[in-house]
Amino acid sequence: MSPVGTMNLDLDHETRAFRAEVRSWLAANVPTAPLPPVDTPEGDRAHRAWERRLAAAGLSVVSWPTAYGGRDVSPLQWLIFEEEYHRARAPVRINQNGLFLLAPTLFTHGTAEQRARLLPRMARADDVWAQAWSEPEAGSDLAGIRSRAVRTDGGWLLSGQKTWSTRAAQADHAFGLFRTGVDRHRGLTYLMFDLRAAGVTVRPIQQVGGATGFAEIFLDQVFVPDADVLGAVDQGWTVAMSTAGHERGLSLRSPGRFTAAAQRLVRLWCQAGTHTDPALSDRVVAGWIAARAYQLHSYGTATQEAADRTPEPPPPPGRADRPAQAGATALRGSGHAASMTKVFWSELDVALHEVALDLLGPHAETGGLRADSAGRAGDAGGADAWLDGYLFSLAGPIYAGTNEIQRTVIAERVLGLPRGRR
Amino acid sequence: MKLTPSAEQEQFAAALHAMLTEADIPTVARQWAADDPAPGQVLWRRLAELGVTGLAVPARWGGLAAHPADLVVACEELGHHALPGPAAESIAALPMLLTTLGDDALCETWLPRLANGEVIGTLAVPPHVPYATDADVVSLVLRADEQTLRLGVPGPRRRSVDDTRRLVEVADGALLATGPAVGPAVGHALNAGALACAAQLLGAGHALLETTLRYAGQRTQFGQPIGQFQAVKHQLADVAIGLEFARPLLYAAAVALADHPTTTARDVSAAKVACADAAQRAARTALQVHGAIGYARESGLGSWLTRIWALARTWGTQSWHRERIRTALATGALT
Ligand SMILES: Cc1cc2nc3c(=O)[nH]c(=O)nc-3n(C[C@H](O)[C@H](O)[C@H](O)COP(=O)(O)OP(=O)(O)OC[C@H]3O[C@@H](n4cnc5c(N)ncnc54)[C@H](O)[C@@H]3O)c2cc1C
Numbered sequence: 001m002s003p004v005g006t007m008n009l010d011l012d013h014e015t016r017a018f019r020a021e022v023r024s025w026l027a028a029n030v031p032t033a034p035l036p037p038v039d040t041p042e043g044d045r046a047h048r049a050w051e052r053r054l055a056a057a058g059l060s061v062v063s064w065p066t067a068y069g070g071r072d073v074s075p076l077q078w079l080i081f082e083e084e085y086h087r088a089r090a091p092v093r094i095n096q097n098g099l100f101l102l103a104p105t106l107f108t109h110g111t112a113e114q115r116a117r118l119l120p121r122m123a124r125a126d127d128v129w130a131q132a133w134s135e136p137e138a139g140s141d142l143a144g145i146r147s148r149a150v151r152t153d154g155g156w157l158l159s160g161q162k163t164w165s166t167r168a169a170q171a172d173h174a175f176g177l178f179r180t181g182v183d184r185h186r187g188l189t190y191l192m193f194d195l196r197a198a199g200v201t202v203r204p205i206q207q208v209g210g211a212t213g214f215a216e217i218f219l220d221q222v223f224v225p226d227a228d229v230l231g232a233v234d235q236g237w238t239v240a241m242s243t244a245g246h247e248r249g250l251s252l253r254s255p256g257r258f259t260a261a262a263q264r265l266v267r268l269w270c271q272a273g274t275h276t277d278p279a280l281s282d283r284v285v286a287g288w289i290a291a292r293a294y295q296l297h298s299y300g301t302a303t304q305e306a307a308d309r310t311p312e313p314p315p316p317p318g319r320a321d322r323p324a325q326a327g328a329t330a331l332r333g334s335g336h337a338a339s340m341t342k343v344f345w346s347e348l349d350v351a352l353h354e355v356a357l358d359l360l361g362p363h364a365e366t367g368g369l370r371a372d373s374a375g376r377a378g379d380a381g382g383a384d385a386w387l388d389g390y391l392f393s394l395a396g397p398i399y400a401g402t403n404e405i406q407r408t409v410i411a412e413r414v415l416g417l418p419r420g421r422r
Numbered sequence: 423m424k425l426t427p428s429a430e431q432e433q434f435a436a437a438l439h440a441m442l443t444e445a446d447i448p449t450v451a452r453q454w455a456a457d458d459p460a461p462g463q464v465l466w467r468r469l470a471e472l473g474v475t476g477l478a479v480p481a482r483w484g485g486l487a488a489h490p491a492d493l494v495v496a497c498e499e500l501g502h503h504a505l506p507g508p509a510a511e512s513i514a515a516l517p518m519l520l521t522t523l524g525d526d527a528l529c530e531t532w533l534p535r536l537a538n539g540e541v542i543g544t545l546a547v548p549p550h551v552p553y554a555t556d557a558d559v560v561s562l563v564l565r566a567d568e569q570t571l572r573l574g575v576p577g578p579r580r581r582s583v584d585d586t587r588r589l590v591e592v593a594d595g596a597l598l599a600t601g602p603a604v605g606p607a608v609g610h611a612l613n614a615g616a617l618a619c620a621a622q623l624l625g626a627g628h629a630l631l632e633t634t635l636r637y638a639g640q641r642t643q644f645g646q647p648i649g650q651f652q653a654v655k656h657q658l659a660d661v662a663i664g665l666e667f668a669r670p671l672l673y674a675a676a677v678a679l680a681d682h683p684t685t686t687a688r689d690v691s692a693a694k695v696a697c698a699d700a701a702q703r704a705a706r707t708a709l710q711v712h713g714a715i716g717y718a719r720e721s722g723l724g725s726w727l728t729r730i731w732a733l734a735r736t737w738g739t740q741s742w743h744r745e746r747i748r749t750a751l752a753t754g755a756l757t
Contacts, residue, residue: 139713141643164714206719208727209583214714277741350706357731361739362552365732366580366589387583390731394706398713404653 009299011080018073019080025057026088035091039204039212044170047094051125061099061123068119075302082256083295087263097166098122098129100251102175102192105243109190109231118192130168130195132176132217133240135161140405142177143185143237147219149178155225156180158193161218164399168215169204171195177236188236192228199223209391247400249338250302253345255295261352261389262291265359268386272359283355290348294341336413339406346396346403353390360386425673431495438472438496442503448722454506455585459559462506463542470539474500478517478614483533485517490617490676497618498672501625501733504725506586508544508555510737512536514618516543519566519611523603532562546574546592547612550738553580557590565592566608571599584728612738613690617675619737620690620697624672626726626733627665627701630708633723634658638711648711657707664700671696688750691743698734705730 011019035050036043054060055069063078064070073081093099103122106115121127138144147160158178168174174195181187195202199222204212231239246252269284357364364387397403411417427435445465454462469475474496479485486492493514500509517536520529535541543562546554557563557576565574574592582589599607635658638649648654675693678686705727709716716723734740 134714139643140648141645144643164718208717208719208724210719214718277745279744280741357735358740360735361741362550362736364735365582365584365587365728366553391583394709395714395717397710398717402710402713404651404710407653 011076015074015077015080018077019084022059022081022084023088025059026084026090029053029057030088030090037211038092038094038167039170044094047091048125048128050091051093051095055124060125061103064103064119064123068115069123075305076299079250079254079256079295079298079302082254083259084256086254086256086260089260094167095122095125095128096252097131097171098127101131101243101247102129104246104251105175105190105230105239108242109239113227114230127173128167128171130165130171130174130215130217132162132165132168132174132193134164136163139164140402142240143188145177145179145188147176147178149180149189149191149224152223155223156189156191156229158191158199158219158222158224161216163216164205164214165217166214166399168195168202168217169212174217175230177240180236181234183234185237186234188240189233190230190236190239191224192230193219193222193224197222197224207391209388244401245338248342248406250298250341252400253349253396255291255298255345258291258345258348258352259295261349262288265352265356268356268359280355280358283351283358287348287352287355290344290351294344294348297341336409339401339409340414342400343397343403343406343410346393346400349393349396350390353386353393356386357390425670425677427491427495431492434472434492435495435499438469438474438499439502441468441472442499442505445503447503447505448725451504451506451586451725454559455588459556463559465505466507466542467539470537475513475539476537478514478521479533479537480521483521483529483537485533485537490614490679491673493614493618494621494672494676497621498625498628501622501729502629504586504626504629504729506556507542508560509622510615510618511544511551511555512542512560515547515611515615516545516562516564518614519545519564519571519607522607522610523571523599524607525599528598536562545611547608547615550612550742551615551736552591553589554592555590556588557592558588563590563592563595564598565594566604566611568605568608569600570597571604571608572597582728582732584725584732586725586729587732613679613686616690616694616737616743617672617679619733620668620672620675620694623697623701623730623733624665624668626730627661627668627697627704630701630704630723630726630730631658631661631665633726634661634708634711641713654711657711661700661704661707664696664703668693668696668700685750687746691738691746691750694738694743695740695747698740701730702734 031050035046038044038047051060058071059081061068061070062073062081063075065072099122103119106118118127122129133142135145135147137146147158147162149156149158156178160178162176165174172195173192175190175192177188178191179187180189193200195217199220201218201220203216203218205214205216207213265284265287269281408420412419445468450461450465453459466475473486476485477488477493477496478490479487481487497509497513517533520533532541532543536543541562542556542560543564544554544557544560545564545566546552547566554563554565554574554576557574558579563574563576565572573595575595577591577593580589580591635649638654638658639647641648671689671693675689678689682689708723709727712721712723715721
């Protein structure tokens with residue numbers, strides 16, 4: 001039995017108990033005052049310490065197998081965890097690039113040795129990870145990267161320049177794509193490297209709100225052992241596309257984030273007493289609807305995923321290929337459906353924050369200069385948090401593959417329209 | 423009714439543009455934000471030499487007594503260059519407020535000096551303009567409401583997302599005026615400020631469109647300029663359409679402010695709503711088309727983005743302006 005029936009929104013007993021447990025732990029443990037900004041030394045320490053506390057409580061990586069510090073909860077329970085986490089306004093996950101992007105990739109493409117070596121440390125934020133994909137000349141055109149890995153005794157030497165790497169200024173390790181052959185897609189290898197290694201130089205970059213949320217990474221003959229190749233040599237593109245699926249899909253920006261923001265928005269709207277402007281009220285309502293749509297859509301996906309994990313009973317004779325089912329499966333199964341999710345959450349995030357700023361009116365511009373590049377959505381009352389959240393939301397349609405790129409992927413790969421020229 | 427700039431206005435705009443281009447505004451703005459307002463103050467004197475600061479000041483008090491359309495032309499240019507300083511306040515709202523109030527002593531004290539650039543002024547009009555912008559670096563600070571006009575006493579400073587906007591809370595100082603004349607004067611000042619604000623928004627939006635068009639022509643991905651992708655073209659086309667159709671509303675509002683008191687509120691509000699929407703669309707698109715580099719402070723795009731985010735919500739929110747239009751339409755001001 002799936003925890004959420006097709007026409008039933010009630011959670012089963014086990015899931016409800018899980019929600020209650022998470023809620024009460026967070027209520028007792030989330031710091032009442034916000035931690036210092038994550039890109040400062042104090043903030044770095046505080047956010048790592050928070051991760052260790054979560055890990056000690058068994059709540060850092062609930063969806064992972066128990067062997068690596070997780071609790072092996074169902075996809076639906078993971079969504080519930082995320083809802084509770086954001087509802088409680090718990091600190092930003094300093095290691096989100098590791099937890100939400102690299103870890104799923106390790107589960108699919110890593111070796112048992114890599115998983116055992118890297119995952120437990122990641123779960124406790126002993127190692128904080130940065131994603132080093134983009135280069136000055138290769139953003140949307142990721143396959144155009146020029147940084148290379150050259151064979152050497154027992155490993156590889158990395159050279160080149162990466163940029164816009166979130167958290168790289170404070171992270172311990174990074175994962176990225178490097179050119180190992182001439183073929184545009186089949187000449188790339190996925191490698192993990194130590195940001196403190198000889199030959200690595202990191203330059204923090206200030207963002208529009210003032211925070212140094214991302215950084216440039218210069219690599220000069222940086223040695224990486226063979227053990228840190230993820231997937232096969234020259235197969236990095238395939239591995240990267242699996243990471244990208246997690247970045248665009250539910251993993252990086254779970255619905256809980258937006259349901260919490262929508263609730264705060266509704267509270268702000270009630271407080272602001274601006275119910276009289278129908279245009280603003282309509283936008284509050286539209287934001288609430290969209291956040292709920294993302295939440296319900298994800299419940300459906302999660303439930304389906306759980307069902308897919310359990311072996312299917314053989315189809316009754318003559319009903320093996322009902323067209324409706326085939327269509328639905330094709331959409332989901334294409335692997336590109338995550339692009340739809342990405343466009344949806346990123347537009348939703350901007351919309352929620354835009355309305356909040358409009359409700360705050362001339363006070364919206366004050367306070368909160370620091371846009372944290374993994375920022376938290378705003379508080380009901382605070383202009384600071386909404387402004388930070390707005391700046392952060394504006395990056396959503398850019399990172400994880402711009403929304404222009406996603407729309408083309410949706411049109412061509414999901415909907416099957418003819419491929420355009422690139 | 424003429425809704426496009428005249429030849430003289432175009433010349434005026436060109437002269438202003440040339441001066442501001444030469445002035446290295448990004449550096450001046452950084453200094454202004456970093457508590458070094460001197461270079462900005464020098465620049466404001468140059469504005470005075472070109473006549474900008476005296477546009478809304480009557481000839482009797484040393485100004486040019488220009489049409490509000492000239493004010494629009496000037497403010498659009500100031501917005502285009504993201505000039506730091508309280509432009510809507512000092513150039514538009516304050517002169518209109520003092521002139522409409524008609525207190526000769528006040529006019530004589532302040533208007534000639536506002537016109538010749540000796541004084542930069544600012545004001546708070548809560549709740550629409552809750553802070554007096556740059557009150558800590560200018561020499562005239564007022565605080566107005568429906569009933570009273572007072573000197574403003576600068577208090578704590580609040581930071582703005584646009585770090586050149588030095589937002590200062592002001593407390594009540596000496597009473598300057600009270601009585602039935604104050605309300606209409608403050609109302610007129612609000613309209614003038616909103617108009618100047620709308621013009622700056624339009625100018626800033628155009629600046630972003632131009633910068634972004636340049637970038638889209640230069641940046642290549644997938645072996646071609648990104649401007650060649652239809653998804654990029656369409657977004658920029660929509661920005662251009664928004665800005666193009668906001669401008670006539672701006673000029674109509676200037677005409678109304680000069681000659682049609684019954685439709686001023688409606689027309690100024692329509693201009694503010696359209697310019698703010700168009701500028702905000704320009705801001706989002708500029709950032710989107712630049713990609714990550716637009717999000718990095720060193721690209722400089724932020725000066726316009728943050729200015730737009732701030733100006734779009736001050737001198738009356740979009741909600742307040744829409745409400746004024748609704749009221750005007752419902753009460754039959756249909757001309
Ligand atoms: C806050 C933030 C955090 C980031 N963090 C990381 C990180 O941790 N690690 C990392 O590696 N990268 C990171 N990035 C970089 C991000 O992945 C890139 O910004 C993104 O891939 C786009 O590349 P670009 O910025 O070079 O823009 P470009 O690729 O130059 O694109 C510019 C514009 O052209 C459009 N365009 C390009 N190609 C096409 C096309 N074929 N069709 C239609 N339109 C097109 C784009 O949609 C965009 O609007 C981050 C970016 C931001 C803003």
